[in-house]
Amino acid sequence: MPNPRKPEKETITICAYCGVGCGFKAETIGEEIVRMTPWKEGKANHGHSCVKGRFAYDYWRHPDRVRTPMIRKSIDDPWQEVGWDEAFAHAASELKRLQVTYGRSSVGGVSSSRCTNEEIFLTQKFVRAVLGNNNIDNCARICHSPTQFGLSATVGAGAASQHFDSVLQSDVIMVVGANPTEGHPVFGSMMKRRVRQGAKLIVIDPRRTESVDSPHCRADVHLALRPGTNVAILNSIAHVVVRENRHDPEFIKARCEWREFEVWAELVGSDDYSPDTIGPIAGVDPEDIRRAARIYSSGPRSTIYYGLGVTEHSQGSTGVMCLGNLALSCGMYGREGVGVNPLRGQGNVQGGSCLGSRPHDYSGYRFDTHAETPESFEPEW
Template identity: 75%
Template sequence: MPIPVKPDRSVTTTCAYCGVGCGFKAETVEGRVVRMIPWKEGKANHGHSCIKGRFAFDYYQHPDRITTPMIRKNVDDPWQEVDWDTAFAYAAGEFKRIQAEHGTTSVGAVSSSRCTNEEIFLMQKFARVALRNNNIDNCSRICHSPTQFGLSATLGAGAASQHFDSILQSDVVLVVGANPTEGHPVFGSMMKRAVRRGARLLVIDPRRTETVDSPHCRAEVHLALRPGTNVLVLNSVAHVIVRERLYNEAFVRARCDGDDFELWMDLVGDDRYSPDVVGPEAGLDPDDIRRLARIYAGGPNSTIYYGLGVTEHSQGSTGVMCLGNLTMATGMVGREGVGVNPLRGQGNVQGGSCLGSWPHMLTGYRFVTDDVVRGSFEDEWKITLDSEPGLRLPNMFDAAVTGSFKAIYIQGEDPIQSDPNRHHVEAALRSMECVVVQDLYLSETAKLAHVFFPGSSSLEKDGTFTNAERRVSMVRKVIEPLGGLADWQITVGFMNAMGYECHYDHPSEVLDEIARTSPAYSGMSFDKIEALGSVQWPCNTDAPEGTEVLHTVTFPRGKGSFMLTGYLPTSERATDQYPLLLTTGRILSQYNVGTQTRRTANVAWHDDDVLEISADDAAGRGLSSGDRATITSRYGSTELTVSISERVNPGVVYTTFHFAHTMVNNLTSDLDDWATNCPEYKVTAVDVVRASIAQPVAGS
């Protein structure tokens, strides 16, 4: 039996993979990380871990890692290695030249949810004080921006209402468009524990996911709806609750706007949302819709967890509003065991949303158009701020294609691989005069960059992450930054080179600045988080040790507001030419576009994306498991290996998007959410044919 390596140092920190934000003890030998041990005192994970956080940490020292700043005049030129000061001066010189030639608002920035709260805060500060505009966005634009919009509109706070442990007091768990056993495994285990203890599990998802049916986890009702019909089906659930008078009238009268409730009842109570009408259109048995509605409304404690299967639609924000409406109508909000909870994708995507990395909002979800809010930041930063909303990331790309947007600073994101309509993003980046990428590796996006800042992994810096339950936890430096600077230091260096002088000795000073300017974080400090282990916002004078459950007495907006959620079918529809609907998801061992996990031994579990297809659809195309197939959409094509699966219904195909070479975003459309421009990743009409007989398609 091998002798375990004895560590010479152990540092407690927070995992950067999914939004669960597990605590780990990172153990090192001679400055090299050798082991990640789940932290028993971690309040998000209680000593549990998944195979990403536990084993996929070697990416930080992969041979692909770039540790020296680089510049080049043109993207076809070879890179020139330079020192940090030269890189900062070159990037700042280009940004200032471009602003002088094309205007202050011709440049922008995007922050990364792999970075800390402090680094995200500094990125939006960089845009506002150094670029002097609001062209700042974050990667939740393409995942959970509808959560911020939809939950703010209904409940008044764009974040989970509960802490994770709350699920253990739930009698009914409704999972919509999420697969926590794969995507958020540690929370998935807690959900299984709740089910084993007797909670009834309901799932709405086009695919028969592992959450629907796997060991210790079986859904009592599974609505395998046709992709794109979330709002239709959720309105039908509401229809049953209204028509059968299953709503909680006392709660609604006390806590919600009564006029809005009447309007909402009129809308969802209409016959067009009857299960008998909706069932055939959504591919469901009407009685299953009724069963799900009755079980959810019956509680007594029912809770909702949802994911990108709700948000990444042209009606993503409307779908989130549907969930907010359901919780209010049934009184399932404001105590333990109930609520509505987004399962956030990246480790700090909640922080990305909270820390003002939006073109229209400052920290704490407060509008830049609000003079009082903006004034408080002007006082702090001693500078006049732009009072107009800036551009969202997709609109930055749109404006670049028309020649109006000329430079971008991208922190830890790879939009060519992760954003919709790859061709459009490539065209946008190629049209810019300066693209600055800060990353660990030469990503697909970095290949079109003019400046490369070597970023730092979460093992190489101090700071905090905010997880999906609003829990702010410490990220601690385990090893020195391989490139010499942590990400927060890089942004400060660039900011100073742009002419806005600022200085921080430690990220704790940035959190202090966040606390001074952000009511929900006003009681936070590194010292407090160290002392308590972690703190959930809001943390202020009313709740000095943080808040586990939101909306207990009132909603942040006062009365809860029922939003009118009329169903509008997506314009992305199956046709004779594209008869199947493609939807996407994740697998346990890999993470998002795989930038990190692909560079670890986790590829032993999953080394490629495959296409799940029903036996009926495969037979009609002469396909067997293991065959290569070409998948074509209106926008492009790619090739995947076929896996015949009972998890998808006829008419639906499914894949993951973890590997760059499969280029799944070649297929996806540029349709997006009406409110936030979050892309409609979850519905793409495609055809599938054997690779050997496939014909090239335009645009591929």
């Protein structure tokens, strides 16, 4: 049935609901949105969408939405609507006043992971070049702080190693502490398509999610571990890889530190991480641990996707390091269909990290503790 109200204009935009970042056309009459249509050229969704992105757009006209700048002199005063020029002048004046009164480091900024790369870059540049400090942050260091630390420690950068389309080249998909069919529906649909095409699926999650068993997707192995045993299970999988010589020595010698691998292999290869030891602790069948390890290491293209079920733990950083080490030991980096990929909560958490919206490094993961890093930016800024 055609839309009875013919749109006057369409604007390319990005859905703000989850971390996939689907491209949409916002169709409008005047300033009113009348329809959201999936954009066929969208790099993340290729014209597909979930029900939320397609139909749940009425929040744009919610009465609580702030539509004009507002200022107040203290938290006890009511908000006053003002024009943009007055708002900008007030913000600049207050930033200057606070720095004069309390010092240069008394102010800072937080970039949004629903912003574009360009906006994120400008925000961190403003903090560093105008405010004169490194007090810049973004949400990647909150929910996915262990990703930043864990992947930086293992592979050198706290970033996903693949784009979403890469899953369509995977032979084995391991999902850890995530529920992509509900949390990232468009990616979840791509994952299920690949499983229907024959890819093996391993799910590590206490819950029996739709990814484990549904009419369109069924896991080959489901490790329904007890909460808090992430590291034990992942090291037990690595134990099987090491003990059965399922690792990739050529890849490790060419791309990793062999001595560091030997130290890691000695740790995970000990009897402490045997499936027969870990299985009862984690509440899973030891044979399922062995099956997961054998399927993942056999590949030939195995990929890992993980979510907050890994990162929001006291052992979150260690859990991410376990995933990175497992992938490196099996040579599952540097090709389509492999890698270790965090499933984010917003559409451009990746950009927040890559574009330098963090206090300790600039764009491209260049640490500010290295003297040459700020020096390389100063001439351009």
